[in-house]
Amino acid sequence: MSNLLTITLNNVRFRAYHGLHPEERQKGNDFVVNMQVNYVPKSAIISSLEDTIDYADLFAIINTTMQRPVDLLETLVQTIANGVHQQFPQVTEVVVSVEKLNPPIDKFSGSAAVSFRGTYQG
Numbered sequence: 001m002s003n004l005l006t007i008t009l010n011n012v013r014f015r016a017y018h019g020l021h022p023e024e025r026q027k028g029n030d031f032v033v034n035m036q037v038n039y040v041p042k043s044a045i046i047s048s049l050e051d052t053i054d055y056a057d058l059f060a061i062i063n064t065t066m067q068r069p070v071d072l073l074e075t076l077v078q079t080i081a082n083g084v085h086q087q088f089p090q091v092t093e094v095v096v097s098v099e100k101l102n103p104p105i106d107k108f109s110g111s112a113a114v115s116f117r118g119t120y121q122g
Contacts, residue, residue: 003040003041004040007036008037009059009062012032013033016029017029018031018069018071018100019071020071024104030100030101031066032101033080033097036093037084037091037094053090061083061087072114073098073100074114076098081116095117096116097116100112100113
């Protein structure tokens with residue numbers, strides 16, 4: 001069994017313009033993204049940034065994806081996970097959730113979220 005290393009980005013907040021409804025594309029909404037990335041490290045002890053996945057690079061993938069409006073949260077989580085795997089083929093699993101804080105639903109108080117778990121051959 002291999003040792004896995006996990007990098008997590010928690011509660012990353014965005015103002016973005018995703019959604020099916022025209023008002024969502026105009027007014028925007030607040031979103032929270034969480035991501036967990038698992039991979040097998042190159043060495044038993046990591047002592048340099050080159051031996052790991054820089055979480056700033058993971059944030060850049062999320063940020064780029066969040067800036068391109070899409071209709072569905074499902075599209076966002078899958079695009080983010082696939083982008084991580086493309087840039088970091090050593091990743092064995094990516095879990096991404098995107099939460100829309102104020103979905104435009106009559107008489108609804110709360111948030112809506114979609115999660116995706118992608119597993120890959122490292």
